Amino acid sequence: MQYMLLIYGEESAWAKLTPDQLSAEMGAYMAYSEALAKAGALVAGDELQPVATAKTVSVSNGKQTVVDGPFAETKETLGGYYLITVDSLDDALAWAAKCPGARYGRIEVRPVVMR
Amino acid sequence: MKYAVIVYETADDFAAREDERSKTYWDGHGAYFGALQAAGIFTGGAGLKAPHTATTVRLRGGARQVVDGPYADIKEQLGGFYLIDVENLDAAMAWAEKCPGAATGAIEVRPLVEMNQS
């Protein structure tokens, strides 16, 4: 089964990291990606740029509106994702718990539509 | 540049996936996907199952905390996303406006962090 690991966290936390801490975080993510790849579970993964770079489109009454900024102004925002292939939810949860983002943010685990 | 075209759907949108509107729903996304591929800009993405299938995980103090449900109880939930590689933001926006989810929900467009790594 394929699952998406959606990494939610507070962007401001990144700004507070020292260069060393930042580099350690990046290292942790790289190690995590490698572990996933080695286990044959990694399908894809990406980091998103900060929400300040976002634009949101919606259509109401036939009119399209474009707003600067993310869809929702929430404390924790979507920072990235991993798409993995594993046998069951428990396997996906185990990987989610190992994701560096789980330590300070939240990882939402959702199965992918396979059609 | 690589962008994520992130689709937020209402509860009704999720319902449309399964009820008498389901053919329209899935045909719509199928057509969009086909268009992205034909334009040579599709690089990835996935449709997510409805929010009731979500589980949220945190690691605190070395202990795993698992909770039923998506990360936040908001009205519109993440339904899926498309990854595209286009010239610039305007091009990405043009594609976002064509995405089926735009009419009922909302589409957020955000660039990916591109790293020069193996």
Next chain:
Amino acid sequence: MPRRALWAYRGAPRRYALSAAAAAERVARESYGRLLAQLAARTRDVAAAEDALADAFAAALSAWPRGQVPDNPEAWLFAAAKRKLIDAARRKRTATQSEHQILLGIEELEAEMTAHDAPDRRLGLMFACAHPAIEDAVRTPLMLQVVLGFSAERIAAAFLVEPAAMGQRLVRAKKKIRDAGIGFDVPEPAEWRARLAAVLDAIYAAYGAGWSDPLGADPERRGLAEEAVWLARVLVGQVRDEPEALGLLALLLHLEARRPARRDADGRFVPLDEQDVGLWLREMLLEAETILRAASAAQRPGRFQLEAAIQSAHATRAWRGEADWDAIVLLYGALSELTGSPVARLNAAAAIARRDGPEAGLAAAEDLAANFGVLLDYQPYWALRADLCARLGRAEAARAAYDEAIIRESDAAVIAFLKVRRNSV
């Protein structure tokens, strides 16, 4: 009489008399649960497996109590469900599968699932029902439905919920298992303790749903005490060496053993220390003791073992004329350390009152309430306070406390009891 020993624990023979019809129903439900677990484990689609087995199960429930239970109940059920299973397989047929292959596949399934050494997948099923991704409130109902085959109506009645609402929650939960891919796997070692605790909590909650109607007077509201004990036995059968699972079963058996004494002939509430020990089920108490001893041998104490030990110390009254209050004080102390529960501490205060006198008990209770304000909403706190004040001759304080207890109680028999006590102060 059916050939299987239904209450087997480490090979001990059945002790409690069941009518032939009731025993046959047990066999049907056990076999149903086994078959369902095996079928659903493959696809994670519990609802589809239920559909396939529904008619066969209904036939078994109707026929077996009236006649002979078959030698191989699972084989009987599978054979009765075969047509539906074949139809379902046909619907899911791939382009390359022939009719012959489908039938062969079903035959293989039949041989696998009905063999005498077929694996029992109910443990994985129970873990799935109590998975953290499954909403808390539906775990117990789900377990009762998929492991024991009880209807949504029966379960709804016990939990005082509308049947339609209960039905919907169960549908959603089964969808979650299928759509989110919750497997029927036994948890990895790092997660074992927490996941097992969730299963134990769900079974204990089933027992709790049966607590308020001890006479089982209303067949619709009979509660689920027997079913909870049953689930605990199924679990112990799967994880024989798990001390907390053994602890839970011992606890439930202790509580069940005293059921006949909890209401008098007129349906009035009888508090524990006034119960007629002659009405306690001795065999069940002895079984509880055996199980608790087996649990303690593992030297891995836990919440349910402590709770069982406390009930055991109460049961001592049957043999020695007096509960072991020293032990009860110590055990509640240990329990409150383990769980941080103010309720456990309150029970310790009640035991202190029995061991050291009402003044010591009242002081302990008041000290507790000062530190745990939540107890002021808890009926047993006020009932204890009232009883101790009465014993100390503080009539007005006692009556006031009884009033506080009464407004926080919903069980009619308990309210009646508290009123009698209040009026006799």
